[in-house]
Amino acid sequence: xxxxxxxxxxxxxxxxxxxxxxxxxxxxxxxxxxxxxxxxxxxxxxxxxxxxxxxxxxxxxxxxxxxxxxxxxxxxxxxxxxxxxxxxxxxxxxxxxxxxxxxxxxxxxxxxxxxxxxxxx
Numbered sequence: 001x002x003x004x005x006x007x008x009x010x011x012x013x014x015x016x017x018x019x020x021x022x023x024x025x026x027x028x029x030x031x032x033x034x035x036x037x038x039x040x041x042x043x044x045x046x047x048x049x050x051x052x053x054x055x056x057x058x059x060x061x062x063x064x065x066x067x068x069x070x071x072x073x074x075x076x077x078x079x080x081x082x083x084x085x086x087x088x089x090x091x092x093x094x095x096x097x098x099x100x101x102x103x104x105x106x107x108x109x110x111x112x113x114x115x116x117x118x119x120x121x
């Protein structure tokens with residue numbers, strides 16, 4: 001059952017990113033009336049885009065947790081590594097998606113690193 005739940009999360013993450021990009025984000029951005037954040041409508045679009053896709057990244061992390069739970073014994077250090085890796089990917093998406101201008105990447109990298117280091121001791 002947990003594998004099936006993980007599969008569903010992976011499927012919805014892919015569908016969310018692909019269809020959301022195509023049918024929601026692209027149509028929204030074509031309207032041409034995006035507010036200017038930090039002086040740029042492009043920054044607003046980039047922020048919306050990476051925030052949209054972070055949801056999918058989170059769901060992939062939850063899928064990994066479910067797969068781990070399906071394989072007892074559950075090891076807290078493995079859960080910490082899964083969460084840490086998920087937040088490192090969050091940081092990477094935010095860093096690349098905003099070209100470093102949206103500072104959430106700093107927090108995501110810190111959370112990821114802390115989770116991994118704390119789980120390794």
